[in-house]
Amino acid sequence: MPSRLDDETDFEELAARVRTQSQQAPGSDTERVTIRSLEGVSSDTLENLLEAAESEHLEPGELVFVLSRANAELLCEREFDIDDVAELEEVLGRRVRVEGEMPDDTILLLHPEAVEGETLVEPEAIACGIVGSDEP
Numbered sequence: 001m002p003s004r005l006d007d008e009t010d011f012e013e014l015a016a017r018v019r020t021q022s023q024q025a026p027g028s029d030t031e032r033v034t035i036r037s038l039e040g041v042s043s044d045t046l047e048n049l050l051e052a053a054e055s056e057h058l059e060p061g062e063l064v065f066v067l068s069r070a071n072a073e074l075l076c077e078r079e080f081d082i083d084d085v086a087e088l089e090e091v092l093g094r095r096v097r098v099e100g101e102m103p104d105d106t107i108l109l110l111h112p113e114a115v116e117g118e119t120l121v122e123p124e125a126i127a128c129g130i131v132g133s134d135e136p
Contacts, residue, residue, distance in 0.1 A: 004116040011066065011101040013118040018108065018128045021120055033120070034127040038107065041074045041131055043082070043091055046107065050094065053109050053127035062111050063127075064095045068102040071131070105131045 018033050036052050038045040046065060053063060067075075075088055082088050089096045094109075102108075107129035114125035 004114075004121065005064070005066075005097075005110070005112045006117070009115070009117050011099045012103060014115060015103050015106040015108065015128075017118055017120060018123075018126055019106070019130070021123055033123045036127065036129050038129040038131045041071045041078075041107070043075065043079055043088075045129065046075075046092055046109075049107065049109050049127055049129045050092070063109050064097055064112055065092065066097045066099055066102055066108040066110065068104045068106075069098055069100055070104045071102075071107060072096070072098045107131060 019035075021033055034052050036049055038049065050063070072085055072088070076082050076084060079088075079091070082091060085096050085098060109127040109129070111122065111125040114120070114122040120126065
């Protein structure tokens, strides 16, 4: 089945919808996005987000990280053994997609079929990391 996360996806809008959906869901029986606050951008914080997603009922091998260009560059600068996105994928054991429109304060981890464009098809297959102030 082809990915519903495609070149036409507006990642700024998708990130906004993920964050809004999660705010509306507490206290309801609505399927919801897993949200975690992240202190900064590092392979450790991405691992924490991955653990939060895996504790739910997601297929871990299928999940993809979606990062802004700035966050991908930060990770490569900070991690002494990571030079590029391919090495980052190796360290995380997941595909990493870098998107220019992705907000710097949001990191998504999702199943490629959990969204269709900017529509949340399966919110329970999406984890969102909200990045706090990240001073280098």
